[in-house]
Amino acid sequence: MKLVELIDWYNRLTPQSIDRLRELYHEQARFRDPFNTLQGHEEIEALFRHMFEVADSPRFHVTYSQLQGSTAWVSWDFHMILHRRPVTVEGVTRLDFGDDGRVVSHRDYWDSAELFLELPLLGTMTRLARRRLRLPESAIRRTNDHE
Secondary structure: OOHHHHHHHHHOOOHHHHHHHHHHEEEEEEEEOOOOEEEOHHHHHHHHHHHHHHOEEEEEEEEEEEEEOOEEEEEEEEEEEEOOEEEEEEEEEEEEEOOOOOEEEEEEEEOOHHHHOOOHHHHHHHHHHHHHHOOOHHHHHHHHHOO
8 A cells, every 4th residue: 555655745745746646546546525526537636736726825734544454544634725814624534545555545524614614605604503503501511410
């Protein structure tokens, strides 16, 4: 598996290094995150190029990885400047590797609401929804009182 090499690539990702994706991902690799379902080098490369177009100073910081057999789980923080404000999104990726050690499946899990909070109209709507759906403090105190 090329896990260490892949993590290093993510930690140092730049617009110029996107082309190295072909060494690390299989030609028909599948990629999925909360916004995209992609397959193949061209589509995945286009996603990373788009990331550098819409966000200022985007960068990944891998915080943990675990490999078992041909499957790896990787925890990461994604930092960027969005609308002149620093934003950090925490996420986890499941990676499945093929026989040649390259990624055949990449699935990201992260809370897209963290990004919505930074957008003018969606941020307001997301904050209202969170307030409405959040468990009231009074319910938490009642539960703790019974313990």
